Amino acid sequence: MLxxxxxxLKARQIPVSTQELLALLEALxxxxxxxxxxxxxxxxxxxxxxxxxxxxxxxxxxxxxFKGIEQLPGLDAEIPEDWLxxxxxxxxxxxERKKLEQLSYEKIFERxxxxxxxxxxRHAGGNKWIGTGGTxxxxxxxxxxxxVRIGGDSAGNRTAIKVWEQRAYRNLDDQVExxxxxxxxxxxxxxxxxxxxAASELDLDGTIAGTARNGGWLDLHLRPxxxxxxxxxxxxDVGGSMDDHIxxxxxxxxxxxxxxxxxxxxxxxxxxxxxxxxxxRRRHDERLSTLDLIxxxxxxxxxxxxGDATMSPYEVDHPGGSVEHWNEESGAVWLQRLVAAxxxxxxxxxxxxxxxxxxxxxxxxxRQIGDERMFPLTLDGLERAMRRLTSARG
Numbered sequence: 001m002l003x004x005x006x007x008x009l010k011a012r013q014i015p016v017s018t019q020e021l022l023a024l025l026e027a028l029x030x031x032x033x034x035x036x037x038x039x040x041x042x043x044x045x046x047x048x049x050x051x052x053x054x055x056x057x058x059x060x061x062x063x064x065x066f067k068g069i070e071q072l073p074g075l076d077a078e079i080p081e082d083w084l085x086x087x088x089x090x091x092x093x094x095x096e097r098k099k100l101e102q103l104s105y106e107k108i109f110e111r112x113x114x115x116x117x118x119x120x121x122r123h124a125g126g127n128k129w130i131g132t133g134g135t136x137x138x139x140x141x142x143x144x145x146x147x148v149r150i151g152g153d154s155a156g157n158r159t160a161i162k163v164w165e166q167r168a169y170r171n172l173d174d175q176v177e178x179x180x181x182x183x184x185x186x187x188x189x190x191x192x193x194x195x196x197x198a199a200s201e202l203d204l205d206g207t208i209a210g211t212a213r214n215g216g217w218l219d220l221h222l223r224p225x226x227x228x229x230x231x232x233x234x235x236x237d238v239g240g241s242m243d244d245h246i247x248x249x250x251x252x253x254x255x256x257x258x259x260x261x262x263x264x265x266x267x268x269x270x271x272x273x274x275x276x277x278x279x280x281r282r283r284h285d286e287r288l289s290t291l292d293l294i295x296x297x298x299x300x301x302x303x304x305x306x307g308d309a310t311m312s313p314y315e316v317d318h319p320g321g322s323v324e325h326w327n328e329e330s331g332a333v334w335l336q337r338l339v340a341a342x343x344x345x346x347x348x349x350x351x352x353x354x355x356x357x358x359x360x361x362x363x364x365x366x367r368q369i370g371d372e373r374m375f376p377l378t379l380d381g382l383e384r385a386m387r388r389l390t391s392a393r394g
Contacts, residue, residue: 002028005065009048012061016048023047037069183255183382231262231300233293233342237307238267238280240323245350248377249306252348264297270311271331271365272338273322290334294341302389303342306377308351309365316364335368345369346385350377 006021024047033039041062049058206221213219234256236249256263266276266288275287314321316331339345347369349362353376356362366374372388375381 005044008065009058009061012057012064014048014054014057014061015050020048020050037066041066183252183379184259187255187259187382187386230260230302231297232256232260232264233297233301233303234263234265235272235276235303235305235307236265236267237270237305237309239269241308241310242350245308245377248350252306252377264301266293268307270307270323271315272305272334273325273327273331274329274334290338294337297342299342301342302344303338303346304385305345305347305369307347307349309347309349309362309374310351310359311361313360313364316361316368332364332368335365339369344389345373346389347374348377348381348385349374352376353381 002021002025006016009016024044027033027043027047033043044062045055045058049055201223203221203223206223207219210219210221211217234253236253242249253265256265266278267280267283268276272290274290276290276293277283277287279286311323312321315323316335319328319330320326321330347365349356351359351362356374362374375385375388
């Protein structure tokens with residue numbers, strides 16, 4: 001068909017070359033357009049016509065050759081595989097969801113071991129086997145009130161108590177400036193920590209001016225440090241439900257890097273366990289022992305968590321509850337150790353404060369660090385957190 005179309009164009013005195021025809025064939029093989037004739041017209045004119053003065057002649061020739069044709073033969077429309085997968089999911093009403101059995105943490109893993117031993121083939125849309133699009137506690141793409149997600153992307157329910165895959169997170173940007181000004185103002189409440197004792201930074205402009213006035217004799221001038229001298233350990237939750245709050249977390253991180261001279265940051269996912277990391281791209285290879293951090297940084301550091309504290313309660317209360325690995329000790333144990341090591345603690349939560357009561361894991365986190373130490377990640381919440389940390393210092 002395209003060869004005949006090519007010859008038809010040449011017969012109408014349109015200067016098209018074999019090289020341009022081959023380029024059109026490659027574009028069609030790469031599925032740059034579908035079967036729609038209008039899309040094909042734009043693609044063909046772009047690749048075949050070298051001079052705008054030939055556009056009108058091409059349009060007449062194209063209309064003659066494809067008169068009455070609406071779909072390009074040989075390019076049948078394909079249904080994307082993702083659409084088919086979505087269509088295979090079972091859509092449950094709220095009543096149907098409530099009827100689903102929610103197994104205990106121990107029972108889930110007992111049944112998973114049984115399924116791994118018994119299952120021999122792929123399953124989809126069921127309620128028992130490891131599969132896709134169903135109500136089984138094992139697999140992905142469906143719904144279960146508490147289960148193990150195995151392979152595939154999340155269906156958006158965020159009910160998995162463990163994820164059987166290697167996930168990649170990106171680092172927060174510490175160069176974001178848009179919207180950080182008000183956050184910086186709130187963080188500056190901690191500047192009172194830095195104004196104790198003698199000035200410790202050379203005032204270069206003042207020294208030059210004083211020396212000039214002094215006839216060339218050196219006249220040193222000192223001033224308080226421009227940066228906040230308080231020492232901060234910043235623990236940032238990343239991935240999962242925190243993806244909804246990336247922008248505000250990046251603004252906070254950028255503001256904190258600008259305001260705190262002594263800032264050490266670490267990443268964790270959902271709850272802190274035996275390891276944290278500095279670089280999300282290398283989190284599986286370059287992890288840091290949480291116990292080593294406790295022994296490295298003194299009690300003069302202020303501990304600030306940033307996270308939505310939204311997860312399965314098992315991740316806080318149970319050994320092995322981590323969604324990504326098997327933790328020998330519960331998240332609650334590690335939170336208690338951190339709070340004991342650094343008593344000046346604040347947890348900044350990007351979730352609206354009025355919704356905290358509906359999330360059991362938020363209540364579990366607050367029990368470990370103290371109810372009065374969690375604040376919303378808003379300007380008012382930052383003000384309250386800084387006031388509390390300031391009063392705790394005195």
